[in-house]
Every structure is written in structure tokens, then in C-alpha cells.
Amino acid sequence: MYKEKLDKILLKIQKPSRYIGGELNSVQKNPDDVTMRFAFCFPDTYDIGMSHLGMKILYSLINEVPEYWCERVFMPLPDMEEKMRENDILLYGLESLEPIKNSDFIGFTLQYELSYTNVLSMLDLAGLPVYSKDRPDLTPIVCAGGPCVCNAEPIADFVDLCILGEGEEVNLELMRLLEKCKAEGCTKHEFLVRASQIEGIYVPSLYDISYNDDGTVKAITPLENAPATVRKRIIKDFDKVYYPENFVVPFSAIVHDRAVVEVLRGCIRGCRFCQAGYLYRPFREKSIDTIEKETISLCETTGYDEVSLSSLSTSDYSEIETLLGRLTDYTDKESINLALPSMRIDRFSDELLQKIKSVRKSGLTFAPEAGTQRLRDVINKNITEENVLESCRIAFEGGYTSVKLYFMLGLPTETMEDMDGIKDLCDKIIDLWYTIPNRPKGKGIQISVSLSTFIPKPFTPFEFEPQPTEEEIDKKQKYLLDIINSKKVNISWSRYPFTILEAVLARGDRRLCDVIYKAWKKGCKLDGWSEYYRYDLWKEAFKECGIDVAFYANRKREYDEVMPWSHMDVLVSRDFFIAENKKAHSEAVTPNCREKCAGCGVNRCIGGKCFE
Amino acid sequence: MNKNVRIFFSKTGRAIYISHLDLYRVFQRAVKRCKLPVWETQGFNPHIYITFALPLALGTEGICESLDTKLTEDISFEEICERLNSALPRDIRVISASEPVYKNTDIEKSEYEVNITADNAKLKEFFAQEKIITEKKTKKGISEIDLKPMIEIAEHSDGFIRLRLPSGTETNINANLVFEAFEKQYGVEIDLIRIKRTAVYCKNGEIFR
Numbered sequence: 001m002y003k004e005k006l007d008k009i010l011l012k013i014q015k016p017s018r019y020i021g022g023e024l025n026s027v028q029k030n031p032d033d034v035t036m037r038f039a040f041c042f043p044d045t046y047d048i049g050m051s052h053l054g055m056k057i058l059y060s061l062i063n064e065v066p067e068y069w070c071e072r073v074f075m076p077l078p079d080m081e082e083k084m085r086e087n088d089i090l091l092y093g094l095e096s097l098e099p100i101k102n103s104d105f106i107g108f109t110l111q112y113e114l115s116y117t118n119v120l121s122m123l124d125l126a127g128l129p130v131y132s133k134d135r136p137d138l139t140p141i142v143c144a145g146g147p148c149v150c151n152a153e154p155i156a157d158f159v160d161l162c163i164l165g166e167g168e169e170v171n172l173e174l175m176r177l178l179e180k181c182k183a184e185g186c187t188k189h190e191f192l193v194r195a196s197q198i199e200g201i202y203v204p205s206l207y208d209i210s211y212n213d214d215g216t217v218k219a220i221t222p223l224e225n226a227p228a229t230v231r232k233r234i235i236k237d238f239d240k241v242y243y244p245e246n247f248v249v250p251f252s253a254i255v256h257d258r259a260v261v262e263v264l265r266g267c268i269r270g271c272r273f274c275q276a277g278y279l280y281r282p283f284r285e286k287s288i289d290t291i292e293k294e295t296i297s298l299c300e301t302t303g304y305d306e307v308s309l310s311s312l313s314t315s316d317y318s319e320i321e322t323l324l325g326r327l328t329d330y331t332d333k334e335s336i337n338l339a340l341p342s343m344r345i346d347r348f349s350d351e352l353l354q355k356i357k358s359v360r361k362s363g364l365t366f367a368p369e370a371g372t373q374r375l376r377d378v379i380n381k382n383i384t385e386e387n388v389l390e391s392c393r394i395a396f397e398g399g400y401t402s403v404k405l406y407f408m409l410g411l412p413t414e415t416m417e418d419m420d421g422i423k424d425l426c427d428k429i430i431d432l433w434y435t436i437p438n439r440p441k442g443k444g445i446q447i448s449v450s451l452s453t454f455i456p457k458p459f460t461p462f463e464f465e466p467q468p469t470e471e472e473i474d475k476k477q478k479y480l481l482d483i484i485n486s487k488k489v490n491i492s493w494s495r496y497p498f499t500i501l502e503a504v505l506a507r508g509d510r511r512l513c514d515v516i517y518k519a520w521k522k523g524c525k526l527d528g529w530s531e532y533y534r535y536d537l538w539k540e541a542f543k544e545c546g547i548d549v550a551f552y553a554n555r556k557r558e559y560d561e562v563m564p565w566s567h568m569d570v571l572v573s574r575d576f577f578i579a580e581n582k583k584a585h586s587e588a589v590t591p592n593c594r595e596k597c598a599g600c601g602v603n604r605c606i607g608g609k610c611f612e
Numbered sequence: 613m614n615k616n617v618r619i620f621f622s623k624t625g626r627a628i629y630i631s632h633l634d635l636y637r638v639f640q641r642a643v644k645r646c647k648l649p650v651w652e653t654q655g656f657n658p659h660i661y662i663t664f665a666l667p668l669a670l671g672t673e674g675i676c677e678s679l680d681t682k683l684t685e686d687i688s689f690e691e692i693c694e695r696l697n698s699a700l701p702r703d704i705r706v707i708s709a710s711e712p713v714y715k716n717t718d719i720e721k722s723e724y725e726v727n728i729t730a731d732n733a734k735l736k737e738f739f740a741q742e743k744i745i746t747e748k749k750t751k752k753g754i755s756e757i758d759l760k761p762m763i764e765i766a767e768h769s770d771g772f773i774r775l776r777l778p779s780g781t782e783t784n785i786n787a788n789l790v791f792e793a794f795e796k797q798y799g800v801e802i803d804l805i806r807i808k809r810t811a812v813y814c815k816n817g818e819i820f821r
Contacts, residue, residue, distance in 0.1 A: 003626075008804060010629055011671040017634065022626030024641070024701045249641060251630045251701075303641030303699065334644075335658075 002089055002097045009083040017251040018046035019080060021094030024249040025301065027063045027070070028095060034069040036175050038062050039093050039100035039140070041108045043118035044528065046074040050248070051256035053310060054109055054146065058167050060244035068175060071095040071103075072248070075118045075526070081125065091126040101126045104178055106140045107171075108159070110148035113505035114498070114528040116155055119144070120520040123158070130517065132160050132205060138188045141178060147279050149202070150232075151458045151565035154505050156204035157513035160188070161195055163202075164568060165233035166265075168242050170200045196226040200233035207567060209510055215551055217509060217562040229569045236606060238265055238284035243294050246301035258306035258339065259298040263291050263323070267312040268593035270600075271369070272380045272584050273408065275457035276312055278572045281602040282610045283316075283593060288323050295327055299336055307331065308339035315340070316594075364395050367406035370414075371421025377587045378413050380580075385425065392429050396436045402446040403429060409476050409493075410454040410468035412584060419476055422449065423483050430488055444488060451477065451493040455503045458565045459572065461580035464557040467503045469550075470496045497535035501527065503553040509564035512552075515545045573601035614651055615683040617692060618712040618821070622675040623668060624808075627703035632667040638704065639679065645699035648692065651682035665716050665820065666779055666812065669786045672724075673808040678820070680712060713821040714814050719780035723766065723811040724787045726773040729803040730794070735773070738794050739765055746793035748785075759790060779812060 010016035031037075040059055042049030049055060055072070062070035071093030076084060084091075090099040100106055106126065108119050120130045123142065129135050132142065144152060145163035152162045163170055174195060181191040196203040206226035210218040222228050235241045247259060266283035267276070286294075295307055309317075309327075317323055324338070331338045368388055370376045376383060392403060407422055426447050433445040453473055456465045477493050484491060505512065518541035526532035542549055557563070559578050566574075576599060583590060590598050594611055597603070603610050623630070630638060639662050643650050652658040665678045683692075689709040696706045728735070738744070744759040762785055767774035777785040787807045795802055812820040 004804075007671075007806070015631075016670070017629040017631070020626045020629050022701060022703055024638075024699075028702075251634045251638060253634075253637075300645065303643070303645035305640075305644065 002092050002099075005087055005089050006097065009080075009087055009089075013080050013083060014077065015252050018050075018074070019076065019094075021072075021097065023251060024303075025246045026072075026095055026248045027059075029063075029069045031069075031096065031098070033067065035067045036069070036105070036179050037103040038068065038070040038105040038107060038171075038175065039073050039103040040070050041073040041100075041106060041119075041122055042075070043108055043110070043115040043122060044075050044526075045077060046250070047252075047254045049074045050250050050254045052109070052111065053260050053262060054111075054167070056244055056247050056260075057242070058109075058171060059248070060246070061168055061242050062171065062175070064242075065172065065175075068172075069095070071100070073100055073106075073122070075122055076125070077526075078532075081121075084125065091122055099127065101128050101140060104139045104141065104182070105175065106142045107163075108142075108144045109146040110144050110152075110155070111146050112528060113148060113154075113502045114533075116505060116516050117520045117525045117527055119155060119158060120516065121525045130158055130520075132158060135160070136188060138182065138186060138191060139178070141188070141191070143174075147276060148506075150275075150279055150568055150570055151506065151508070151563075152202065152204060153209075153510045153564040154508040154512040154516060156510050158516075159204065160192060161201055161203045163200060163233075164230050164570070165200045166235050169233040169235055170198065173198055174201065193224050193226075196224075199231055202230040202568070204510075209564075215548075217564055217566070219562065220567045222567070229567050231569045231605075232279075232571055234282070234571070234605070235265075235284070239286050239290050243290075245297045247298060247304075249302050249304070256308070257304075258308055258337075259295070259302055259304040260308050260310045261291055261294045261298060262286070262311060263309045263314055263317050264311045268316055269313060269382070270380055270580075270590050270592065270598060272378070272461040272580055273369075273411065273454060273457075275460050278459050278600070279570055280312065281570075281572055281600065282606055285317060288319060288326055291323060292326050292330070296330060299331075299334065305335065306337040306339055308341055310341065318594075364391075364400050364402070365404040365406065366391065368425065369406060369408050370411060371407065371418045371423075371425060374587055375411060375414060375418045375421070377589050378584050379408075379411055380584070380589055382589055382592065385428070388425065389428060389432055392432055393436065396433055396439055396445075399440055401440050401443045402448065404448040404450065406450050406452065408454045409451050410473050412454075412462060412465045413587075414468075414476075416476070416479060419480050420483065422480060426484060426486070426489050430486065446490070447488055448490045448492070449484070451480070451491065453494050453496065453499040455499055455506060457506050458563065459568075459570050459577070461577045461584055463507065463563065463577060464559065464561075464581055466556045467500070467553045469554055470500070473499075495530070498528075498530075498533065500549060500553055501535065501538060504549055507564070508552055511545070511547065515541050515547055518544055571602045571605050576600045613684065613686060615686055616680065616712055617683055617689070617709050618678055618680050619692070619696070619709045620676060620678050620707045621700075622673075622705050622707060623677055623703070624673045624675070624705075625703035627701060628671050628673055630704075631670055632664070635664070636662060638701065642696055642699040646695035648695055649683055649685045649687070651684050663716075666719065666722070666784070668809060669788055669807075671807070672787060673806070675707070675808065675810060676812055676820075677809070678812070680716070710821070714818070717781055718814040718816070719812055719820055720778065720815040721764070721776045721813050722779040722809050723774065723776045723813070725808045725810050726775065726787065726791075727804075727806040728771060728773065728791070729805070730800070731798075732770045734798055734800075735794065736768065738797065739763065739768070744790075744793060746789065746796065748789060759785065759793060763790060774810075776813070 059070050062068050123130045141160050143161045144159045149162040192203045195201045206223045208221040212218045264285040266280045268283050369381045456462045519538050522537040524537050650660045662681050668674045692709040693706045747754050748757050762778050764776040
């Protein structure tokens with residue numbers, strides 16, 4: 001245990017409390033009493049990782065089993081990493097303060113592509129070789145889950161296996177298998193072969209990938225009886241799914257410092273750029289009773305004074321107003337804030353706003369994503385200008401004075417007219433402000449426009465699309481900055497070097513593993529942080545590996561191309577994505593799932609319709 | 613009714629890395645968890661009333677830390693302790709609760725026990741100097757001060773020192789400052805040091821209650 005060693009260094013570190021554990025509700029077990037240890041790694045800093053809901057769920061789920069112990073592990077910032085290396089402290093779990101290399105599992109949750117170098121950093125800090133082939137022992141098994149593993153190819157050489165789909169379903173099954181294999185004295189290879197037979201488990205080393213002369217994937221061949229396609233695992237009875245009664249409560253303030261209750265999973269909307277919208281299908285809701293019970297339990301066990309209702313689109317909850325009524329009865333009485341982070345503009349009613357207002361008045365965020373109706377139809381963001389203006393009117397009348405608008409640049413079929421559309425929408429919102437008789441006096445309207453860059457992702461109708469080049473994006477950003485000159489509008493935008501790397505990694509294949517290794521060796525880590533991101537080093541790594549960035553980011557894929565992720569089955573069919581892609585190019589919209597089933601294919605595995 | 617309560621607690625083990633600011637939040641959440649009826653400040657942004665007597669330096673243990681609060685219901689001191697202990701992280705423990713006797717402004721000094729791995733002869737020499745000049749960060753900037761008249765050595769053996777330093781609203785000397793001055797003067801790095809605040813005294817010589 002590293003407590004003594006840590007005591008020597010922690011006072012020299014920024015915010016030391018994030019490196020020592022011991023928080024309320026963190027789980028201590030006697031190492032002698034446990035048979036399986038799982039080091040749950042979030043490949044980013046404590047402040048970010050501790051805000052992540054999936055980790056809280058799986059942490060508690062594993063720890064419910066008396067003889068299993070799950071610990072939390074995060075990426076140390078450079079000041080801590082340096083001191084750890086100086087003092088021979090290997091990466092440790094926050095619960096035991098013992099090295100994670102002695103765990104049975106080291107599990108990474110991959111939430112974004114820019115965390116891949118952190119995975120290598122953390123393995124290295126743990127005292128382990130980063131390549132799977134260089135870790136011959138049965139344990140620790142290095143595994144990965146989370147949305148990014150729908151295309152795990154860029155990290156395929158580093159992890160031993162991936163978990164596709166919802167971990168609540170499969171994690172314990174996997175742990176039981178390893179426990180058994182340990183007792184039987186299996187080799188790592190024997191274990192992996194057996195694990196590959198579990199639905200939802202992907203063992204990259206059991207697939208052979210061949211390539212065409214033009215660099216595209218020719219074939220993906222399973223070995224040793226591994227399944228030809230790996231099928232995502234899902235929870236069928238979402239209302240009964242395990243949910244923690246408590247959360248670990250950090251000492252220091254983190255990004256989302258509050259209780260979180262997941263009200264639904266999946267999304268009915270089908271925005272064509274949104275990977276999460278397809279990956280998390282089918283749409284499933286918890287009942288009001290369950291949500292209420294979980295809300296009360298979490299607030300009482302953590303002492304948080306804010307609870308947020310989480311999902312991809314909380315306002316799509318079928319009985320949202322009844323739900324909010326029930327919850328505000330409790331939260332008002334206990335003076336707890338109820339936060340609703342993911343609200344759709346078109347569901348923004350007067351009544352709903354009153355409910356949110358009764359708790360706290362903060363900024364409002366809308367995501368029209370595109371400036372014109374034509375382009376919103378292309379991306380199937382079924383929001384009209386009227387929806388936006390009507391929601392703004394309700395908000396302004398309710399006393400709001402600032403609005404944040406999210407747009408994406410570089411969407412398929414986008415032209416300069418769509419840029420003008422962004423400006424026009426801002427102008428209309430400003431004009432609207434002055435027509436509100438009871439607008440807050442003495443305050444001006446403030447519009448924040450946030451411009452991100454479109455990144456084509458696997459398992460979306462846009463997986464075939466090229467990402468625009470830096471020049472094209474630059475041109476559009478400059479044009480917008482040029483035409484929007486109102487002081488009432490603030491514009492911020494994402495930097496291309498970040499988006500290009502994300503675009504390459506998102507649709508990358510196994511040949512990128514060596515690029516990631518090289519980049520990491522050159523010092524790349526914490527790539528999601530602008531102060532640490534070194535695109536110059538990445539460029540060197542791409543060059544040295546003979547990899548053309550444009551091949552991955554800016555190339556249009558044919559409908560019949562074998563994708564690096566073609567052996568993954570997220571339950572939404574390829575044919576559906578092709579049909580949706582064609583519809584996008586003909587500017588045709590697809591109604592939301594509740595209105596009309598679009599036939600994405602997910603219902604074949606839930607044995608019937610998604611909606612009654 | 614408002615019941616004034618002074619709560620004494622310890623902050624040890626992993627909890628020594630909780631900063632003073634974060635400590636407020638820890639207690640705020642504990643109060644909420646155990647549903648202690650703590651009076652809320654009135655105003656635009658009401659928050660529960662908790663005020664700490666003395667800040668404790670990051671990395672220092674304390675076994676006589678205290679905070680003052682007000683309850684809106686009459687709850688026995690035993691029950692206050694029990695309820696808070698059920699809701700606090702392991703390494704923060706409530707020791708006792710009672711009615712405040714002295715005011716925070718009555719506090720004069722704190723006593724610390726220090727376990728230290730360093731050259732003892734040098735330490736003795738350091739404390740025996742006529743002046744111990746070092747720099748102290750204040751709100752106005754960095755100023756030079758002489759620590760010598762402020763340090764009261766109560767006990768000094770090899771590896772162990774018991775000393776008293778000024779605490780309170782007027783002068784407050786962090787025990788780390790003394791040992792940092794030692795490190796600076798001799799150009800050494802202390803290998804291991806554990807500092808624990810063991811008592812807080814008032815101007816009249818009594819233990820702060």
C-alpha cells in the first residue's frame with residue numbers, strides 16, 4: 001500500500017485529494033476476502049472521470065458481489081505522474097492504494113477517441129507492457145468498453161478484449177469466467193477463446209484483417225471459432241436494471257458534482273450525425289416510480305443538493321410533466337436543485353419551463369446544429385426555426401437573458417447559404433427579444449454561438465461521408481466571423497487539429513495502433529486538453545508510419561466497402577444506414593421512432609415493437 | 613429556537629488532503645445526509661450555517677478541530693455526534709458536541725506533535741538561533757518575519773517535537789512554515805514529516821472549548 005509513499009509527495013501536487021481516495025461511499029474490502037479484483041480505469045483525469053455515470057453504475061454493480069472488488073483509477077496529471085515515477089509509485093487503485101497490475105481485470109471505459117494515448121500512459125504507469133502480445137500472463141486482463149469500442153480497431157493491439165454494449169449485462173459474466181479459468185489454470189489464450197464465445201465480447205486477436213491494394217479492408221476473418229459478428233449486449237428490462245443506491249462523493253469540486261438519475265436509454269430522434277443516438281438503441285424508459293425511488297435514494301446517500309435527470313434527450317420521456325411534478329414535490333421540500341440537461345427545443349413548453357425555473361435559473365442551451373431548414377432536414381434534426389423562436393420567446397418571457405446555440409460546421413451538402421442561415425437565426429432571436437414587452441429591464445440579450453466541426457462516426461448514416469478539409473472548415477469559420485458582427489453574439493469554435501485526429505481515430509483500422517504507440521512514445525497524452533495536445537507530434541507519427549490522414553478523415557466510402565468495424569453488430573442494420581444516407585442526400589426526413597418505426601432493425605432483438 | 617453547537621472533530625488519514633474550502637462542502641453534505649436541522653443563512657443564496665474556528669493546513673492531521681453551527685431543533689449532543697458520524701467520510705470523525713464556551717477570537721495558539729526524520733542536531737541548532745527569519749505569504753504579498761519569538765518548544769527528542777505556535781485571527785503560523793524554513797536554511801529536504809494539531813489554547817491559557 002502506497003499511503004506512506006504518497007504522503008511524501010502529495011503536498012507537492014495540485015489538488016491532492018483526488019489522488020488518495022477515502023471519499024464518502026467509496027468501497028473498502030479486505031483483499032484477503034476477495035477473489036476477483038477489477039481496476040476500473042477512466043482514461044482521463046479524476047475531475048472528468050468522476051463525473052461519468054457509467055463508471056458509477058459498474059463500480060457499484062461489481063462491488064455488490066461480496067467477493068469481487070472494483071476500484072477506481074484515473075489518469076494523473078503531469079505533476080503527479082512525474083512524482084510517481086520519481087518515487088517508484090506504480091499506478092494504483094484509489095480504494096486499496098495498491099498497484100493495479102496485480103488486479104485480475106484492468107478495464108478502460110472509452111468515451112472519446114482522444115483518450116486513447118491515456119490508455120497507453122496508464123498501462124505504462126501501471127508497470128505493464130502496452131501491447132497485448134507482450135503480456136503473456138492470464139492476469140491482468142486488459143479490457144475496454146464504452147461507445148468507442150463499436151470500432152475498437154485503433155486500439156486492438158493494446159487491449160485483450162472489448163465489451164460491446166451495456167456492461168451491466170455482461171461484466172459479471174466475464175468476471176465469473178475468469179474466476180473459473182484462474183481456478184482451472186488456463187492460459188490467457190484459452191481464456192480469451194472462451195470469452196469470445198460470450199455474446200458481446202470481442203477479442204481482437206482472434207480476427208485476421210486483410211487489406212485491398214487501395215488500402216481499404218478486404219476481409220475480416222474470425223479465428224478459433226470466434227463469431228463472425230460480435231453482437232452488442234443490451235438490457236431488456238431497463239426499469240429493473242441495476243442502479244446504484246449511492247455514489248462516491250468527491251472531496252473536491254468536479255465537473256458534474258451532483259446526483260444523476262438515468263431516466264431513459266436510447267433516443268427516438270435519429271439525428272444522422274449522432275453516434276450515441278444509434279449505439280444506445282433501443283429506446284427504453286424507467287417508470288416514474290423507479291426514477292423517484294432512485295432520485296430519493298441517491299440524494300439521501302450522497303447529500304448532494306442537485307440532481308440531474310440524465311439521458312440523450314430527457315424531454316422525450318413519455319410522461320415528462322408528470323415525472324417532473326412528482327420529483328419537484330420531493331426536491332422542493334428538501335431544497336434540492338433539479339437539473340434537466342438534455343432538453344429538446346420542440347418539447348420546451350411553458351409548463352416545463354416553470355418546472356425548471358422553480359429550481360434554478362441558469363443559461364439555456366439549444367442545438368439547432370444547422371442554420372437552414374434544408375440542412376436540418378439533411379441531418380434529420382427535426383427542429384424548425386419556429387420551434388427555436390417559440391422556445392426563445394417562452395424563455396425570454398420567463399426571465400432568461402442568455403441563450404447558447406450549438407451548430408456544426410462541415411455537414412454533408414453544406415454551403416455558404418447555411419452559414420448565412422446561422423446569422424439570420426441569431427438576428428431573428430435578437431429581434432424577438434425586443435418584441436417581448438416584459439423582458440428583463442436593464443439587461444441585454446446575449447447569444448453564444450458554439451461551432452463544432454462535423455466528425456463522421458461509425459454506425460451512423462454519415463459513416464460513409466468525408467470530413468471536410470481544414471481549408472473548407474477555415475473558410476466557413478472565417479466567413480461566419482465576418483458576417484456576424486453584433487456585440488450581442490459571441491462565437492466560439494473548435495480547432496481543426498482536434499477534430500481531424502478524432503475523425504481519423506473514429507473510423508480508423510488496426511494500422512493506426514502503431515501510430516498511437518508512436519505518438520504516445522513521442523510524448524502525446526491528454527490529447528483532449530488543449531494545453532497538452534501536440535498535433536505536431538501526431539503528424540510526425542502519422543508520417544513515420546506511412547499513414548495518410550486524408551484516407552481516414554476526408555475520404556468518401558462506398559456503400560459496399562468493408563468497414564474496419566463491419567464485424568460489429570450494434571443491432572441497427574447497415575441497410576438502414578445506407579437508406580438513411582440516401583434520404584439525407586435527397587433532403588428527406590425520417591420521423592422519430594415514436595411517430596413511426598423507421599425499421600432500423602433493433603426491434604428484431606427485443607422481440608417486437610419498441611413502442612406499444 | 614436556535615441552538616448553538618460547537619462540534620469537535622478529527623481529520624486524519626486520507627482526509628488530511630481535503631482543503632479548507634472542500635471541508636465546508638464535506639460537512640454540508642453530511643448535514644444533508646443525516647438530516648440534521650441546521651439553520652440556513654437568509655438571503656438570496658441561502659446556505660447552511662457552519663463556521664470553522666481555525667483552518668488546518670493541508671497535510672496536517674488534527675484531533676481537536678472545531679466548527680460552530682446552529683440547530684433549529686433541540687437535539688441532544690450525543691445524537692448530533694452519532695448522526696454526523698454516520699454521514700461523514702471515514703477519516704473525519706466527530707468527537708464531541710457541546711455548547712460553545714469561548715469565542716473564536718479568544719484563541720491564541722495551537723499545539724502540534726511532529727514526527728520527523730531529519731538531522732536532530734541541526735534541528736536543535738535551528739531552534740536555538742536568536743532569530744529565525746523566513747518569508748511568509750500574506751494577502752498583501754510576501755513579507756519577512758522572525759519566527760523565533762513565536763515558537764514555543766514543549767518537548768524535543770530524536771524524531772519527535774511538540775511545539776506551540778500562534779493561532780487565531782491576529783497571527784496564525786502554519787507548522788509547515790517552520791519546517792520549510794529549516795529546509796531552506798540548511799538546503800535539505802526532510803524525508804518524512806507528520807504534523808498533528810493536538811490542542812488549541814485560549815489567551816487565558818485554557819483549552820479552547
